[in-house]
Amino acid sequence: xxxxxxxxxxxxxxxxxxxxxxxxxxxxxxxxxxxxxxxxxxxxxxxxxxxxxxxxxxxxxxxxxxxxxxxxxxxxxxxxxxxxxxxxxxxxxxxxxxxxxxxxxxxxxxxxxxxxxxxxxxxxxxxxxxxxxxxxxxxxxxxxxxxxxxxxxxxxxxxxxxxxxxxxxxxxxxxxxxxxxxxxxxxxxxxxxxxxxxxxxxxxxxxxxxxxxxxxxxxxxxxxxxxxxxxxxxxxxxxxxxxxxxxxxxxxxxxxxxxxxxxxxxxxxxxxxxxxxxxxxxxxxxxxxxxxxxxxxxxxxxxxxxxxxxxxxxxxxxxxxxxxxxxxxxxxxxxxxxxxxxxxxxxxxxxxxxxxxxxxxxxxxxxxxxxxxxxxxxxxxxxxxxxxxxxxxxxxxx
Amino acid sequence: xxxxxxxxxxxxxxxxxxxxxxxxxxxxxxxxxxxxxxxxxxxxxxxxxxxxxxxxxxxxxxxxxxxxxxxxxxxxxxxxxxxxxxxxxxxxxxxxxxxxxxxxxxxxxxxxxxxxxxxxxxxxxxxxxxxxxxxxxxxxxxxxxxxxxxxxxxxxxxxxxxxxxxxxxxxxxxxxxxxxxxxxxxxxxxxxxxxxxxxxxxxxxxxxxxxxxxxxxxxxxxxxxxxxxxxxxxxxxxxxxxxxxxxxxxxxxxxxxxxxxxxxxxxxxxxxxxxxxxxxxxxxxxxxxxxxxxxxx
Numbered sequence: 168x169x170x171x172x173x174x175x176x177x178x179x180x181x182x183x184x185x186x187x188x189x190x191x192x193x194x195x196x197x198x199x200x201x202x203x204x205x206x207x208x209x210x211x212x213x214x215x216x217x218x219x220x221x222x223x224x225x226x227x228x229x230x231x232x233x234x235x236x237x238x239x240x241x242x243x244x245x246x247x248x249x250x251x252x253x254x255x256x257x258x259x260x261x262x263x264x265x266x267x268x269x270x271x272x273x274x275x276x277x278x279x280x281x282x283x284x285x286x287x288x289x290x291x292x293x294x295x296x297x298x299x300x301x302x303x304x305x306x307x308x309x310x311x312x313x314x315x316x317x318x319x320x321x322x323x324x325x326x327x328x329x330x331x332x333x334x335x336x337x338x339x340x341x342x343x344x345x346x347x348x349x350x351x352x353x354x355x356x357x358x359x360x361x362x363x364x365x366x367x368x369x370x371x372x373x374x375x376x377x378x379x380x381x382x383x384x385x386x387x388x389x390x391x392x393x394x395x396x397x398x399x400x401x402x403x404x405x406x407x408x409x410x411x412x413x414x415x416x417x418x419x420x421x422x423x424x425x426x427x428x429x430x431x432x433x434x435x436x437x438x439x440x441x442x443x444x445x446x447x448x449x450x451x452x453x454x455x456x457x458x459x460x461x462x463x464x465x466x467x468x469x470x471x472x473x474x475x476x477x478x479x480x481x482x483x484x485x486x487x488x489x490x491x492x493x494x495x496x497x498x499x500x501x502x503x504x505x506x507x508x509x510x511x512x513x514x515x516x517x518x519x520x521x522x523x524x525x526x527x528x529x530x531x532x533x534x535x536x537x538x539x540x541x542x543x544x545x546x547x548x549x550x551x552x553x554x555x556x557x558x559x560x561x562x563x564x565x
Numbered sequence: 566x567x568x569x570x571x572x573x574x575x576x577x578x579x580x581x582x583x584x585x586x587x588x589x590x591x592x593x594x595x596x597x598x599x600x601x602x603x604x605x606x607x608x609x610x611x612x613x614x615x616x617x618x619x620x621x622x623x624x625x626x627x628x629x630x631x632x633x634x635x636x637x638x639x640x641x642x643x644x645x646x647x648x649x650x651x652x653x654x655x656x657x658x659x660x661x662x663x664x665x666x667x668x669x670x671x672x673x674x675x676x677x678x679x680x681x682x683x684x685x686x687x688x689x690x691x692x693x694x695x696x697x698x699x700x701x702x703x704x705x706x707x708x709x710x711x712x713x714x715x716x717x718x719x720x721x722x723x724x725x726x727x728x729x730x731x732x733x734x735x736x737x738x739x740x741x742x743x744x745x746x747x748x749x750x751x752x753x754x755x756x757x758x759x760x761x762x763x764x765x766x767x768x769x770x771x772x773x774x775x776x777x778x779x780x781x782x783x784x785x786x787x788x789x790x791x792x793x794x795x796x797x798x799x800x801x802x803x804x805x806x807x808x809x810x811x812x813x814x815x816x817x818x819x820x821x822x823x824x825x826x827x828x829x830x831x832x833x834x835x836x837x838x839x840x841x842x843x844x845x846x847x848x849x850x851x852x853x854x855x856x857x858x859x860x861x862x
Contacts, residue, residue: 324681366677397677400676443820448731
């Protein structure tokens, strides 16, 4: 689960990581007031208007504006973003509508560093990555100048040790150019340590500060905050419910999540209902192989109930882009009759206006086929997944 | 022969009184697996009723702790169905009790929990399989997991996979071609887990009765690339492969926590190229997994 920059910064502040003063704004009319307040409090005439969306690359896409002309200018800058789609390299071509803004104090930037914690699958540890190349696209840095990224791994038994944070600080020459190099270095060490604590306690799957700036006075401040929580830990973090921004999520994916289904919207027109993530991906692949294009990834799970299947099939039936449906089930734990009953229940409710190809295999397959046959639905039975994929692609082409 | 499990496997099921635990403990017992104990805190002293392969009644004693279960029943293997937030603790308990193989079926375990579990396994001889996996089966001898037993057939081909149902698909194809299996191992779909491809491939390589291996991967991580490198250097037996997720969009988690293309890494294309370079024949579609292995023999 992703959260907004301003929410991430509030979390940083709780862990003692310095962030600029800022005010989140949800209405255009509040922008000028927020800017005025910040200017008054900080005695700094510069504010930054930042679009809050769950995607990176905002700066380059026009989602961050530095304003030197006071509250009225801040409002003018906000008007260019608010309520409009912001297209970055991470949003896709339609972009993401800006519904929240963050008005922040302007700071003088001497240096821009990079700091991130991620789950490293190879070492099975949390990796702390730091670089002098802050403000850049870190994937580009990793690609072109990997030696500029310094990594330490957190031992889960002890947490991140102070010496590891110092190793990073000295490797980055954090104190260089600072009026008080020792204080600057120590600030870096305490920020890295705090971020490691935050990552663990708040159950993150990624935390990134890009850039982590050094001001001309030698202070370190987190100028951005990107936090992704580990969805698996949601049951022990009730507070996440308040941080969820429904507008940033695909409504269909949210609906699926609530029903205990795993769903991802795709660009094609063949609706897929499959049990198991691997088989669901493989089903998309085989549709692609035969020239079709899947409308979704949908895993009803290994132990789907009839209600879940009904809900899943309802979602596919109600999607206007779906021109054909492929149900591909290899039931181990799930039962074919349960799946079949769910399909029949959903079509009884919503009707079936597109071709439906069903491949059933495994537990209670005969019973499942019988339920489908007796339903009178126009179903094309498939012998195996290749046959099913070919049939659904052909049915759409007609 | 086979790997990991056989008729000498004595199983304690952690979470045996829960919905999934009780259902699958019974399925495993009916397959012929020796389910010798169950563990659910505060339920010690109860007897869990199951049936053996011939329909005979099997009374499985339930204990409060795994340590007690191991002491009283000589269980050497644990099968875990404990809910996600308690599952890491369950693995540690099995480890402490001396189980040599721990199979964790539970999905949705927080990744930081699994990182701690991996740390605890350091320097220990116990093997962890999973979490978020279907388990392991040596057809005809021992089913330790949630896979449908009836699709399997004893034989000489090993299967190792990150997926559940896609493994059933592969096994179904192999069985239909008359190609029985020595052991089928699901390593699970999580980014931080126990056994990886190489751990399992090593066992298959050393198993005299395994004559070929089907390896099923998916997008995300670099486990398949590393396995391919290892295979090129060490594997004495033919390996056929498949990678799910050729058409998966980047940045989206495809059901499994570990199945995500991030930062342009972990794509199916890269994995397939690495596997082919290592001499692995990769099935062009998931419908041709069995045939692809057959074509290498």
